[in-house]
Amino acid sequence: MHKHPGALYVVATPIGNLDDLTPRAQRTLAEVGLVAAEDTRHTSVLLNHFGIHTPLISLHEHNEGEKTPALVVQLLQGVSIALVSDAGTPLISDPGFDLVRKARSAGIRVIPVPGACALVTALSASGLPTDRFVFEGFLPAKSTARRKRLNDLATESRTLVFYESVHRLAESLADMSVTIGAARQAVIARELTKLHEELRAGSLEELARWAETAPEARLGEAVILVSGAPPQAQSWQADAVLQPLLELMPVSQAAETAARITGMNKNQLYKRALQLAGSR
Numbered sequence: 001m002h003k004h005p006g007a008l009y010v011v012a013t014p015i016g017n018l019d020d021l022t023p024r025a026q027r028t029l030a031e032v033g034l035v036a037a038e039d040t041r042h043t044s045v046l047l048n049h050f051g052i053h054t055p056l057i058s059l060h061e062h063n064e065g066e067k068t069p070a071l072v073v074q075l076l077q078g079v080s081i082a083l084v085s086d087a088g089t090p091l092i093s094d095p096g097f098d099l100v101r102k103a104r105s106a107g108i109r110v111i112p113v114p115g116a117c118a119l120v121t122a123l124s125a126s127g128l129p130t131d132r133f134v135f136e137g138f139l140p141a142k143s144t145a146r147r148k149r150l151n152d153l154a155t156e157s158r159t160l161v162f163y164e165s166v167h168r169l170a171e172s173l174a175d176m177s178v179t180i181g182a183a184r185q186a187v188i189a190r191e192l193t194k195l196h197e198e199l200r201a202g203s204l205e206e207l208a209r210w211a212e213t214a215p216e217a218r219l220g221e222a223v224i225l226v227s228g229a230p231p232q233a234q235s236w237q238a239d240a241v242l243q244p245l246l247e248l249m250p251v252s253q254a255a256e257t258a259a260r261i262t263g264m265n266k267n268q269l270y271k272r273a274l275q276l277a278g279s280r
């Protein structure tokens with residue numbers, strides 16, 4: 001066995017714009033002995049674009065368990081390996097967890113080579129709070145399980161970030177509007193770093209309606225970001241002020257007065273006042 005084990009490099013690749021492959025990632029992909037790729041045909045297009053001719057081996061969710069032991073042996077024998085997925089950062093809703101875990105257990109050095117990741121890219125430009133957030137990955141494909149997961153998240157106060165397959169975007173937004181609340185603010189980050197990049201903000205109800213009707217909502221890739229639930233104490237305070245005001249004045253005036261009294265956001269108070277007025 002070789003004296004010095006190879007290193008496992010976890011290399012992020014672009015999520016659309018090829019210029020986002022960092023010089024360090026290019027150098028790593030060119031210098032390692034082997035690139036373990038989610039889809040070798042997809043990655044060979046990327047490597048060819050950069051004039052890189054490193055041999056490729058496939059490592060995807062269906063063969064990861066079977067292929068990992070042999071890759072760990074190669075690493076122990078001194079071969080350095082770069083792990084890549086089709087786009088973005090490996091292991092983030094992508095294969096590679098088994099290999100990274102087993103390589104680390106075998107004492108192999110695992111070196112991250114950071115770059116694009118749709119979650120961070122979307123969050124950074126969304127305008128939603130970024131100080132605390134929850135990444136939920138993909139929601140369950142079946143509506144019953146999806147609604148249950150969303151119900152569990154309805155009172156989460158941190159920003160929620162979801163990956164979604166584009167053909168389920170409308171369905172998921174409709175479920176979010178029902179479970180999390182029609183008025184909750186959200187952002188759809190579509191086609192990031194690509195020609196038709198779009199960050200569309202609105203309430204969950206507005207975005208669900210847009211996704212239902214707009215042809216572009218069925219194309220490309222998207223991240224869904226949902227602002228966190230207002231802290232319980234704040235919503236109680238809002239209700240305590242709004243309820244008596246609604247006895248005396250119309251909804252918009254009640255919201256405006258409550259905003260002056262509490263210093264809370266007028267639009268959010270207006271939406272809450274509409275809900276309270278509707279349930280009386």
Ligand code: SAM
Pocket residue numbers: 015016085087088089090091092093094116117118119162163164165166189190191192193194221222223
């Ligand atoms: N590992 C990747 C990463 O670091 O972002 C994510 C892979 S996951 C299988 C694919 C999902 O990521 C898509 O369904 C979509 O939710 C999101 N995504 C990937 N590329 C995107 C892009 N260019 N614009 C918006 N969302 C994207």
